[in-house]
Amino acid sequence: MFLGLTLKKTSNINYHGATEVVLELEDYIAGCVAQEIGDAHLEACKAQAIAARTNCQPYILNNKMASDQSSTFQAYEGSKAKYPNPNKAAQETKSMVLIYNGKIALPASFSANNGGKMTSSAERWGGTRNWLISKEDPYDVGQKTGHGVGMS
Structure with a gap:
């Protein structure tokens, strides 16, 4: 490909x-x-x-x-x-690609550092993507850099 x-x-x-x-x-x-x-x-x-x-x-x-x-x-x-x-x-x-409910999960967002809490797509950009939810992330503490949506 x-x-x-x-x-x-x-x-x-x-x-x-x-x-x-x-x-x-x-x-x-x-x-x-x-x-x-x-x-x-x-x-x-x-x-x-x-x-x-x-x-x-x-x-x-x-x-x-x-x-x-x-x-x-x-x-x-x-x-x-x-x-x-x-x-x-x-x-x-x-x-391998990300799939959600049988479809390619776009966007597959990631950010440099979410500062300890992932930001949902709705909070950041509007529009809900069920795989881009707000969630505490104890593994990524520190100063937030980037948009904070998705994995970091």
Whole structure:
């Protein structure tokens, strides 16, 4: 499976030598996971890989170009795609996506740090997504960074 990607980041343009590329999906997933959480614990990388792959589905199914900009899609850094755990996670979760009530669960949101409490999609953006609920998260204490919706 492949993903078309419009590159805006100078580092990615330099790495790939182009402003538009078509990547093997698992190579993209590894670069996305590595950019989002680095060479984190393998199980964390697997969760991130599944969320990232889930978010790619509309682009793949509709032959749309995604972007390497985190403000419009997901963060991606091609040069980091060979980090061991993100690469292994992408391969070990190949083809896995999040499903809710038989449908792809979009968006599969994640944030850097929810500050100890996940924010629901309704609280943050309006509109209810039953898999994006408000919930105490004792494992992610500290200063909140990002929108706080979904896993962190």
